[in-house]
Amino acid sequence: MSRWRVDASSLFERRYKWFEKKRPRELKAMLVNLHKLKSALDDGVVPNLVTGGFVHREPRGVIAIDQSGCEGAAQEMRLYVYPKNSTIHLITIGDKQSQQADLKDCDRFVEQLRRSR
Amino acid sequence: MSNRGYDSVSELLEDLSDDEQFRRGVESEIAEQRLATMLFAMRNHYGLTQSQVAEAAGHTQSWVSKLEHSPTDKITVRDLLEYAEALQLHLRIQFRKPMTAVQSVKHHFFQIKKHLEDLRELAKGDEEIRKGVDRFHDELFVNTVKLFAEGKNALCSPEDAGPDRPGFEVDVPEELPDDETLRAPLNK
Numbered sequence: 001m002s003r004w005r006v007d008a009s010s011l012f013e014r015r016y017k018w019f020e021k022k023r024p025r026e027l028k029a030m031l032v033n034l035h036k037l038k039s040a041l042d043d044g045v046v047p048n049l050v051t052g053g054f055v056h057r058e059p060r061g062v063i064a065i066d067q068s069g070c071e072g073a074a075q076e077m078r079l080y081v082y083p084k085n086s087t088i089h090l091i092t093i094g095d096k097q098s099q100q101a102d103l104k105d106c107d108r109f110v111e112q113l114r115r116s117r
Numbered sequence: 118m119s120n121r122g123y124d125s126v127s128e129l130l131e132d133l134s135d136d137e138q139f140r141r142g143v144e145s146e147i148a149e150q151r152l153a154t155m156l157f158a159m160r161n162h163y164g165l166t167q168s169q170v171a172e173a174a175g176h177t178q179s180w181v182s183k184l185e186h187s188p189t190d191k192i193t194v195r196d197l198l199e200y201a202e203a204l205q206l207h208l209r210i211q212f213r214k215p216m217t218a219v220q221s222v223k224h225h226f227f228q229i230k231k232h233l234e235d236l237r238e239l240a241k242g243d244e245e246i247r248k249g250v251d252r253f254h255d256e257l258f259v260n261t262v263k264l265f266a267e268g269k270n271a272l273c274s275p276e277d278a279g280p281d282r283p284g285f286e287v288d289v290p291e292e293l294p295d296d297e298t299l300r301a302p303l304n305k
Binding site (some may be wrong): 001003005006007008013016017020024027028031032034035036037039040042043044045049050051054069086090112 | 122123124125126128129133134135136139142146147150151153154155157159161162164182185186213214243299
């Protein structure tokens with residue numbers, strides 16, 4: 001069984017820096033949840049069959065990982081990922097306010113990825 | 118679009134994060150939730166939702182959710198027993214010395230040997246079970262030879278083949294059918 005790899009988009013990398021400074025608790029929880037998702041995929045679970053409180057299905061196979069498990073009062077955040085061909089593509093991170101724009105970014109990312117293949 | 122790939126979240130952070138304290142915090146949380154991660158992956162492996170596990174365990178869905186986010190020191194053996202039972206699994210807590218890969222293969226070889234002896238014991242005096250166990254031995258034989266042939270071939274490159282080290286050519290038939298008629302007597 002092949003292990004999944006994690007790949008960060010340039011948009012994710014840019015946003016990451018901001019969240020690490022401004023929302024470290026929520027970001028930490030989302031990264032721990034990302035690790036859990038990866039463990040399930042490494043275990044052979046098909047991406048669109050993964051279920052859990054922090055897993056939210058979005059269009060085109062994108063999964064939004066939330067900050068569940070964060071200690072104390074937390075702001076609602078989403079880490080958008082696209083698991084495909086043994087790679088978890090980290091697309092972007094956002095909050096409730098940026099949700100619509102983030103989903104458009106996800107759509108664009110998936111389209112670009114599909115065209116590049 | 119980036120082409121940088123990472124084997125783990127920790128590796129990603131090593132490259133991306135400038136904040137060592139944050140990075141250590143994430144790594145420590147991942148380590149503390151090792152058991153919770155295992156439960157999450159296992160439930161998904163068996164294709165069950167949190168609600169289904171909760172119902173089978175006689176708890177609420179939030180009990181499952183809490184377990185799947187808990188640090189190991191907050192999960193009790195009772196929680197694990199109930200979780201395992203809900204997944205129709207046996208829980209085994211084992212203390213053993215760490216093993217090398219070779220020691221692990223040897224350990225499993227002796228385990229297989231023991232289980233086959235148990236099966237043969239079970240087959241005594243029952244013709245139907247004896248036939249089932251016999252077929253199972255055939256199936257195991259084929260699959261084992263196939264496994265070792267694949268391993269040997271992966272180790273031998275064509276250049277290596279020669280009188281001293283011939284390639285391992287084995288004409289192995291396809292796997293025997295894994296049919297219910299074969300298993301039925303064994304499930305008695």
